[in-house]
Every structure is written in C-alpha cells, then in structure tokens.
Amino acid sequence: MAATCQEANNNDHLISSSDTKHPANLIPELCKKFWGLGWVTGTGGGASIRDEDLVYLAPSGVQKEMMKPEDIYVLEISKQVDPKKRTYLRSPPSLKPSQCTPLFMAAFTKRNARCCIHTHSQWAVLLTLLLENAPFNTRIFEINNIEQIKAFGKGYQKQGNLGYHDTLRIPVIENTPFEEDLTESLEEAMEDYPDTYAVLVRRHGVYVWGDTVDKAKAQAESLDYLFQLAVEMRKLGLPWLSDIA
Amino acid sequence: MAATCQEANNNDHLISSSDTKHPANLIPELCKKFWGLGWVTGTGGGASIRDEDLVYLAPSGVQKEMMKPEDIYVLEISKQVDPKKRTYLRSPPSLKPSQCTPLFMAAFTKRNARCCIHTHSQWAVLLTLLLENAPFNTRIFEINNIEQIKAFGKGYQKQGNLGYHDTLRIPVIENTPFEEDLTESLEEAMEDYPDTYAVLVRRHGVYVWGDTVDKAKAQAESLDYLFQLAVEMRKLGLPWLSDIA
Amino acid sequence: MAATCQEANNNDHLISSSDTKHPANLIPELCKKFWGLGWVTGTGGGASIRDEDLVYLAPSGVQKEMMKPEDIYVLEISKQVDPKKRTYLRSPPSLKPSQCTPLFMAAFTKRNARCCIHTHSQWAVLLTLLLENAPFNTRIFEINNIEQIKAFGKGYQKQGNLGYHDTLRIPVIENTPFEEDLTESLEEAMEDYPDTYAVLVRRHGVYVWGDTVDKAKAQAESLDYLFQLAVEMRKLGLPWLSDIA
Amino acid sequence: MAATCQEANNNDHLISSSDTKHPANLIPELCKKFWGLGWVTGTGGGASIRDEDLVYLAPSGVQKEMMKPEDIYVLEISKQVDPKKRTYLRSPPSLKPSQCTPLFMAAFTKRNARCCIHTHSQWAVLLTLLLENAPFNTRIFEINNIEQIKAFGKGYQKQGNLGYHDTLRIPVIENTPFEEDLTESLEEAMEDYPDTYAVLVRRHGVYVWGDTVDKAKAQAESLDYLFQLAVEMRKLGLPWLSDIA
Numbered sequence: 001m002a003a004t005c006q007e008a009n010n011n012d013h014l015i016s017s018s019d020t021k022h023p024a025n026l027i028p029e030l031c032k033k034f035w036g037l038g039w040v041t042g043t044g045g046g047a048s049i050r051d052e053d054l055v056y057l058a059p060s061g062v063q064k065e066m067m068k069p070e071d072i073y074v075l076e077i078s079k080q081v082d083p084k085k086r087t088y089l090r091s092p093p094s095l096k097p098s099q100c101t102p103l104f105m106a107a108f109t110k111r112n113a114r115c116c117i118h119t120h121s122q123w124a125v126l127l128t129l130l131l132e133n134a135p136f137n138t139r140i141f142e143i144n145n146i147e148q149i150k151a152f153g154k155g156y157q158k159q160g161n162l163g164y165h166d167t168l169r170i171p172v173i174e175n176t177p178f179e180e181d182l183t184e185s186l187e188e189a190m191e192d193y194p195d196t197y198a199v200l201v202r203r204h205g206v207y208v209w210g211d212t213v214d215k216a217k218a219q220a221e222s223l224d225y226l227f228q229l230a231v232e233m234r235k236l237g238l239p240w241l242s243d244i245a
Numbered sequence: 246m247a248a249t250c251q252e253a254n255n256n257d258h259l260i261s262s263s264d265t266k267h268p269a270n271l272i273p274e275l276c277k278k279f280w281g282l283g284w285v286t287g288t289g290g291g292a293s294i295r296d297e298d299l300v301y302l303a304p305s306g307v308q309k310e311m312m313k314p315e316d317i318y319v320l321e322i323s324k325q326v327d328p329k330k331r332t333y334l335r336s337p338p339s340l341k342p343s344q345c346t347p348l349f350m351a352a353f354t355k356r357n358a359r360c361c362i363h364t365h366s367q368w369a370v371l372l373t374l375l376l377e378n379a380p381f382n383t384r385i386f387e388i389n390n391i392e393q394i395k396a397f398g399k400g401y402q403k404q405g406n407l408g409y410h411d412t413l414r415i416p417v418i419e420n421t422p423f424e425e426d427l428t429e430s431l432e433e434a435m436e437d438y439p440d441t442y443a444v445l446v447r448r449h450g451v452y453v454w455g456d457t458v459d460k461a462k463a464q465a466e467s468l469d470y471l472f473q474l475a476v477e478m479r480k481l482g483l484p485w486l487s488d489i490a
Numbered sequence: 491m492a493a494t495c496q497e498a499n500n501n502d503h504l505i506s507s508s509d510t511k512h513p514a515n516l517i518p519e520l521c522k523k524f525w526g527l528g529w530v531t532g533t534g535g536g537a538s539i540r541d542e543d544l545v546y547l548a549p550s551g552v553q554k555e556m557m558k559p560e561d562i563y564v565l566e567i568s569k570q571v572d573p574k575k576r577t578y579l580r581s582p583p584s585l586k587p588s589q590c591t592p593l594f595m596a597a598f599t600k601r602n603a604r605c606c607i608h609t610h611s612q613w614a615v616l617l618t619l620l621l622e623n624a625p626f627n628t629r630i631f632e633i634n635n636i637e638q639i640k641a642f643g644k645g646y647q648k649q650g651n652l653g654y655h656d657t658l659r660i661p662v663i664e665n666t667p668f669e670e671d672l673t674e675s676l677e678e679a680m681e682d683y684p685d686t687y688a689v690l691v692r693r694h695g696v697y698v699w700g701d702t703v704d705k706a707k708a709q710a711e712s713l714d715y716l717f718q719l720a721v722e723m724r725k726l727g728l729p730w731l732s733d734i735a
Numbered sequence: 736m737a738a739t740c741q742e743a744n745n746n747d748h749l750i751s752s753s754d755t756k757h758p759a760n761l762i763p764e765l766c767k768k769f770w771g772l773g774w775v776t777g778t779g780g781g782a783s784i785r786d787e788d789l790v791y792l793a794p795s796g797v798q799k800e801m802m803k804p805e806d807i808y809v810l811e812i813s814k815q816v817d818p819k820k821r822t823y824l825r826s827p828p829s830l831k832p833s834q835c836t837p838l839f840m841a842a843f844t845k846r847n848a849r850c851c852i853h854t855h856s857q858w859a860v861l862l863t864l865l866l867e868n869a870p871f872n873t874r875i876f877e878i879n880n881i882e883q884i885k886a887f888g889k890g891y892q893k894q895g896n897l898g899y900h901d902t903l904r905i906p907v908i909e910n911t912p913f914e915e916d917l918t919e920s921l922e923e924a925m926e927d928y929p930d931t932y933a934v935l936v937r938r939h940g941v942y943v944w945g946d947t948v949d950k951a952k953a954q955a956e957s958l959d960y961l962f963q964l965a966v967e968m969r970k971l972g973l974p975w976l977s978d979i980a
Contacts, residue, residue: 147910217798221776
C-alpha cells in the first residue's frame with residue numbers, strides 16, 4: 001500500500017481553480033467522458049495529468065463519472081526519492097492513492113508525457129486474449145493501412161505523426177496480481193518499443209499517454225477505435241496487416 | 246399481490262430530502278443511469294437501498310429513467326412479521342410495490358447489504374442461455390484471470406477483494422413465473438455460495454448487492470462488464486477459464 | 491401525398507401547453523429518446539399520441555431528436571370521412587404529414603390505442619431478414635421463456651400481462667414502396683393476431699402501440715430488447731423457442 | 736500543407752452569431768453529435784457548411800466534441816484561384832486547416848452541396864474491408880430493398896428520393912497517404928456515379944453531402960445505419976442484394 005499524507009494543511013489550493021483547463025478540473029471531466037465510453041466501469045481505470053513538477057492523480061476506487069476536484073491527489077515528481085514510499089503534497093481525506101501511480105509516473109519521467117490514461121476497455125482486453133491464443137508473436141499488436149493510425153505521434157521526441165502505410169505496434173505485457181508490480185515490465189516495454197505511446201496489459205486493459213492532454217486523449221480514443229475495429233475484423237475473418245503500399 | 250398501505254399520513258417526510266445522497270434521491274438517479282446502460286429497459290429491473298432499519302424501494306412498472314423520489318416505497322425491516330403480507334411505512338398512491346421486494350429483502354437480511362440492484366441486462370440473459378446449452382455444470386458462471394474481477398469483495402464478512410488469479414463464481418437459479426417465487430432458490434444460492442455478491446436468474450437477469458451503495462453499483466457494473474466480455478469471448482472462441490498462475 | 495390544411499387560424503393553441511405530459515410536448519421528448527436508441531435515425535420512424543378524439547402526429551422528414559411542439563400535426567378521428575383525404579385541425583407550415591398516419595390511425599381506431607410508435611430499429615430489420623431466410627414460417631416472430639416478455643399485455647381488451655412461459659408472437663408483413671400502402675396488410679395482421687400489440691414490417695421496422703403512452707413506450711423498449719436478444723441468440727446458435735414449462 | 740492567413744483583422748464577425756442555425760454554431764453542434772455516434776473519434780473526421788459564396792470548415796486535429804465557433808475557418812469559393820494555395824477569410828490563431836478541405840470543396844463546387852460530412856465510422860471502414868476481400872466488384876457498395884434507402888435523394892438536380900426497391904450504390908475509392916490527394920479520385924467517383932451523395936474511402940471512412948444541412952445529416956445517419964446493417968447482415972450470412980420487386 002502506498003503511503004498517504006494527512007497534513008493539517010492539505011494544500012487544497014492546489015486543486016481549487018475556476019479554470020476549466022486546470023488538471024484538477026480536467027481529470028474529473030475526462031473520467032466522466034471515459035465512463036460513458038465504458039473505459040472506467042466499476043471504478044476501474046483512471047487518469048493523471050502532469051503540470052511541470054506537479055502530478056495530479058485520480059484516486060483509487062471511486063466512481064469515475066462522479067469524481068470531483070476534491071478527490072484529486074497531488075505529488076511533486078522531484079520530491080519522490082523512494083518509489084516505494086510516495087509523499088503527497090495533497091491527499092484527499094478518506095480516499096486511497098491509485099495503484100496505477102507508478103505506471104503513470106513512468107510515462108511522466110521516462111517519456112516526459114503530460115497526461116496518462118488507463119482504461120479497462122473490453123476491446124483492449126479482448127485483443128490481448130486474441131493475441132494470447134494466436135500462433136504467432138503474442139506480445140505485440142500490429143495493424144496497418146487504416147486511416148486512424150495517423151492519429152499517433154511517430155514516437156518520443158520525434159516530429160510528426162505516423163503515416164497511413166505505417167504499422168502501429170503496441171506491446172503487450174503480462175498482468176500481475178498487484179497493479180504496481182506492472183511497473184518494471186511496463187518500463188521494459190517502453191525501452192523495447194521506444195516509439196510507442198501505449199502499452200497493453202494482458203487481460204486487464206491499456207495505458208496510453210501523450211505529450212499534451214489533448215494528444216493523450218486523442219491517442220486513447222484512436223487506440224480504442226483500432227482495438228474495436230481489430231476485434232470486429234477478426235469476427236469477419238479480415239486480417240490486421242495487409243501489404244498495400 | 247403484495248399488500249399496500251394507504252394511510253392518511255403517507256409519511257412523505259421519509260422521501261423528502263435535499264441531500265443528494267438520501268436513498269429517495271439516489272434510487273432515481275441510479276435507475277436513470279441504469280436505463281442508459283440498458284439494464285432496466287421497458288420498466289424491468291430495479292434497485293433498493295437500506296438505511297439502518299428502513300428500506301427504500303423502486304415501485305413496480307414505472308419508467309425507470311423518469312422515476313421521482315415520490316415514487317419510492319419505504320418499509321421497516323424489523324416490522325415485517327409475515328413475509329407474505331408486507332406493511333409499508335410509505336406507499337406512493339396509484340403505484341404497486343415491486344415483485345422484487347422479497348429478493349431485495351434477502352440481500353438485506355441474510356447478507357446485511359446496504360443496496361441491491363436488479364437488472365435485465367441482455368449480457369446476463371445471454372450468459373445464462375449459453376450456460377443452459379453447455380455440456381458442463383450449467384448452474385454456475387465462472388471466470389478468472391481478468392483484472393475487473395478485483396472489483397469484487399472476497400465475500401460476506403470477509404476483508405478485502407478478490408485477486409486477479411481468483412475465480413469469480415456467480416450461481417444461476419432457474420426463473421419462475423412469479424418473481425417473488427424466486428426468493429427460496431435465491432436464498433438457497435446464497436447459502437450454497439456464501440461469498441457471492443450476486444445471483445444470476447436464468448433467462449431473466451441478475452441480482453447484485455453490496456455493503457454500501459457505491460460497492461453495489463461498482464459490483465453491478467463490473468459484473469455486467471464481465472458478462473459482456475464472456476459473451477464476446479464465446480463469439481471469438483476464447484475460454485472463460487485459464488490456468489495462468 | 492396526403493392533403494394538408496393551411497387555415498388562416500392554424501389552431502396553435504392545440505400544441506401550446508406548459509404541461510410536460512401534453513401530447514405536443516411528449517412526442518418531441520419521446521422522439522429525442524428514440525433517436526438516442528437508434529430507432530429514428532435519419533428522420534425515419536415516428537410517434538403519435540391520441541387524446542380522446544384528437545390525434546397528435548410527428549411530421550414527415552424532420553430530424554426527430556430536434557422536433558418541437560410547433561412541428562406537430564393534429565387531426566380529429568371522428569372527422570376523417572375519407573381516409574385518402576385527411577383534414578388536419580392543425581398543420582405546421584412548410585412541413586409534410588407523415589406517411590405513417592394511416593398506420594397510426596389503424597392502432598387508434600381498431601385497437602383503441604392511445605399511443606403508437608414506429609421505429610426503424612436495426613434489430614427489427616435484421617430479425618425480419620433472419621425470418622425471410624428461415625426454412626419455416628417466415629411471417630411470424632416467436633419467442634418464449636424470457637422474463638422481458640412479461641412487459642406485454644395479454645391482448646386487446648384483456649386484463650393482465652403475458653406470463654414468463656407464454657410465447658410472444660409478432661406478425662411480419664411485407665414492405666411496400668409507399669408506406670401508406672402498408673395499411674391494409676397491417677390491419678389484416680391485426681385481425682389475424684387479435685392480441686398483438688405490434689407488427690413487424692419486413693426490411694423496414696416495427697409498429698408498436700399501447701393502451702397508454704407509458705405502455706406503448708414500455709412495449710416498444712421491451713420489443714427492441716427482445717429483437718436484439720434474438721439476433722444475438724442467433725449469432726450464438728441459441729434457439730428462440732424452448733420447451734421449459 | 737495548406738496555406739494559412741493571419742490577417743490583422745481576422746474577420747471574427749463571420750463566426751459570431753446568436754442564431755443557432757448559423758454555420759459557425761451548427762458545425763460545433765453537429766460535430767458534438769457525431770462524436771457521440773463514434774464518427775469523429777480522436778479528432779478524425781469533420782464537417783463543412785457552405786452558405787452562398789462562404790464556406791465554413793472545422794479545423795484539423797481538434798477534439799470534435801469540444802469545438803467552438805472560434806475554431807472555424809471561413810473561405811470564399813469564388814476567390815479560390817489556386818486549389819493548392821487556399822486563402823482564408825478567417826483563420827483561427829494556432830490551428831491548422833483541415834486536409835479534408837479540397838474534398839469538401841468538391842462537394843460544394845461539383846454538386847452544389849450546402850453541407851459535407853466526413854466520418855471515420857468503423858462501419859464504413861469495415862464495409863470497405865469486406866468489399867476488398869470480396870470475389871466481385873470491390874469498388875462499389877450496393878444494397879436494396881431496405882426502407883432506410885428512401886432517405887436518399889435520387890441524385891444531383893433530380894427531384895425526389897430513391898424508392899424502396901431501388902439499389903443504393905456508393906462508390907469506394909482507395910485511400911492515399913495524404914488526405915488531400917484523395918481529391919482527384921473523389922471527383923472521378925462523382926463523375927462515374929453522377930447520382931451518388933457519398934463516396935466511401937477504403938480503410939478510412941466516408942464523405943457524405945446534401946443539398947441542405949438537414950439532408951446531409953439525414954443522409955449521413957442513414958448511410959451509417961446501412962453500413963452497420965450490412966456488416967451485421969454479413970455476420971449473419973444474409974445477402975445485401977435481393978430480387979424482391
């Protein structure tokens with residue numbers, strides 16, 4: 001269990017803003033939308049936004065479509081000495097920090113992402129199950145020649161987006177009983193696939209990030225679109241890869 | 246037909262509150278959400294909340310997405326001497342009590358639940374039909390190694406939640422012409438599966454409960470997610486149980 | 491083309507009411523909901539409500555989710571001498587009356603219905619296509635032993651609802667190039683199936699009615715639920731009829 | 736990349752109106768609805784409206800469900816001398832013009848359309864994939880004897896709509912790495928199929944237009960309805976063409 005901080009001064013000013021673009025307002029708005037898409041059903045999934053040194057996090061176990069700014073955790077990246085013992089600038093009373101925290105942190109520290117989204121989308125889960133039962137490499141989802149692929153950036157610190165003929169590759173890592181134990185394999189997948197903006201978790205869901213909140217959301221939506229398309233293609237006997245050029 | 250009570254004083258104060266968390270406000274809000282999820286189509290399904298000795302119940306036959314606090318029935322658990330002849334503290338004029346009442350009561354009295362949700366979700370119905378046609382034990386739905394399973398409590402009076410590798414088991418009971426006649430077999434299923442938070446009803450739907458309103462809702466959403474996933478897995482030839490460990 | 495009436499006095503008082511239950515307010519509200527369910531896509535489908543001698547009708551060709559009370563036609567049942575030449579108490583300027591009018595009128599005059607709903611639901615269309623390709627009687631949809639069947643009334647002028655074990659039978663009529671030409675076969679189907687509250691139209695959709703607006707809506711929702719369930723059952727190889735008793 | 740214009744006077748009056756039917760208000764409202772239908776996921780797709788000589792365009796890469804009138808581009812058709820170098824009457828600061836612009840323009844100049852809609856609907860994409868794998872003409876989608884076909888106009892400068900027995904034909908063009916490079920083949924398809932109101936783009940989506948905004952929207956909805964129906968028909972082994980007459 002991650003450490004919580006119960007200061008007398010709970011730094012509520014960090015999550016109080018009339019700006020609709022403030023992370024403490026954006027995260028609840030995003031999560032409400034994600035609930036409507038079936039991504040954060042039954043308190044699963046979540047989202048986190050980084051603003052310079054501050055990281056804003058949805059808590060564990062709340063109903064995501066009804067989250068409020070007051071539910072948001074805040075921590076400073078530069079102050080996280082021991083990843084096993086997090087200190088929070090702000091902790092909502094009577095909530096628990098999300099087990100996804102170290103995974104969100106990986107996107108922020110290793111990829112300089114500004115926003116990371118975690119969904120339990122059924123399309124993501126079904127896709128990892130189809131791969132698990134495939135006679136080929138089951139650790140990677142590949143699709144090409146679909147227009148929506150152009151919604152993805154070319155990769156970390158690269159300019160521009162993928163092209164229509166490019167193959168989008170999303171690595172798959174194996175699930176673990178405790179979500180935080182995914183961190184090591186998620187970071188490995190990031191190293192093995194330096195250009196990916198997402199990692200699928202077998203029988204669990206997907207982590208997607210982006211250089212901005214808008215890009216993270218657009219990539220998360222586009223990925224889910226491709227996951228659903230891929231599952232439907234499988235039902236119709238259509239291959240995910242083609243050699244159009 | 247269950248008895249109704251038409252007192253001169255209809256105890257309207259029991260359902261009048263400006264607190265959005267009051268059961269008489271929560272039930273209509275939940276039912277509206279459930280209608281959007283396809284769980285309470287065509288006046289089917291319902292929900293009930295217990296607060297100490299008081300039980301708040303959605304009525305029979307109303308359009309669930311347009312329910313109002315005034316439509317809510319209220320009864321006292323401790324005053325129910327004869328389960329065949331219920332007395333209500335408050336009965337909405339010109340409505341009928343739900344046939345689900347004894348089933349909700351079973352969750353409250355035998356499991357000390359605070360909230361019980363009944364859906365006619367098509368995924369639940371399809372799942373019971375798939376089980377009915379299966380060459381193995383058709384009275385139990387089993388699935389394991391899916392992250393969403395972690396949304397379920399370990400069981401009545403147990404601490405903590407199921408793990409990723411645990412097998413979620415939901416018993417199935419046979420439907421009866423009169424909904425209240427399900428009570429006996431629902432209670433039997435509760436005894437046979439002392440840790441379950443839900444019972445599927447063949448060709449009908451599901452009953453789900455929880456130790457709090459939030460937990461009942463999260464478990465209902467997670468179950469429906471797993472039911473839908475299981476049906477899609479079947480379409481894709483993927484097994485519900487695997488021996489990953 | 492049906493006749494329109496352009497009186498100097500257009501009887502706008504007939505569609506102006508602050509009562510949310512007034513037919514001129516209810517029809518737009520219902521149609522908005524139906525658009526969300528995919529029943530009235532692309533201006534297809536519609537709804538009509540009868541209040542004593544007055545019939546309120548959605549017009550032809552408008553976007554159903556954005557209809558307004560001002561768009562509603564009104565006619566008097568008792569004044570319709572010639573079904574080929576309707577006279578309207580109120581006609582919205584620059585709109586056309588719905589070709590569904592004679593079909594709605596059939597439900598009102600032959601079954602004393604208070605509300606009739608016409609959808610182009612894909613589930614209804616798919617079901618008629620499955621029946622068309624079936625090796626048995628293709629003019630009737632039959633399903634039994636599903637709880638949602640209990641949402642249907644037993645039949646015209648009969649008390650009570652169908653039971654769980656009863657078989658719901660919905661006749662199918664063949665489509666015609668002009669919607670009003672369906673009238674005769676719809677009325678025949680009403681005679682052949684005196685207890686039905688709905689008629690499927692091959693490759694087109696469904697007409698559903700009810701003794702009240704609430705019952706028409708609940709029956710329309712329940713039918714669409716059963717149509718979708720039946721299509722999914724077919725995909726999964728599950729039969730629509732079973733001999734449980 | 737299309738040229739942008741950054742005038743001192745950005746002509747904001749062109750997109751400021753309290754009239755809900757003004758194109759600068761209509762486009763965001765339409766796009767919000769389309770996002771809900773899954774047509775413009777992840778910033779894909781878009782819409783454009785022509786009002787006499789002025790064309791209003793959704794920008795590139797914005798989240799379509801959150802667009803504002805301030806995001807809208809405006810250009811004059813009569814002033815577009817060089818299609819490779821567009822000049823805009825109004826360009827939103829810090830946005831980019833849509834690559835769809837020349838395709839929208841084709842609908843406006845070659846068909847005198849008033850509105851053109853571009854979706855990435857998965858049903859459109861799946862349909863083009865099914866056609867790609869078909870043993871017959873893969874460049875045309877054909878369906879007949881479905882009521883919803885009546886929602887389509889007979890063709891450019893023709894009166895009336897298609898009939899129930901008519902065959903709706905939608906040409907398919909091959910996708911290109913740069914969306915603007917679709918222009919030539921889109922225009923060819925318009926010439927080859929002079930009556931079509933839509934062109935499918937393989938592995939990409941669809942362009943649909945109409946003589947009015949309402950008709951464009953109704954035809955876009957009806958097409959998507961037919962695309963989904965056709966995919967589901969394929970899953971159920973039902974043919975798209977039949978010889979009912």
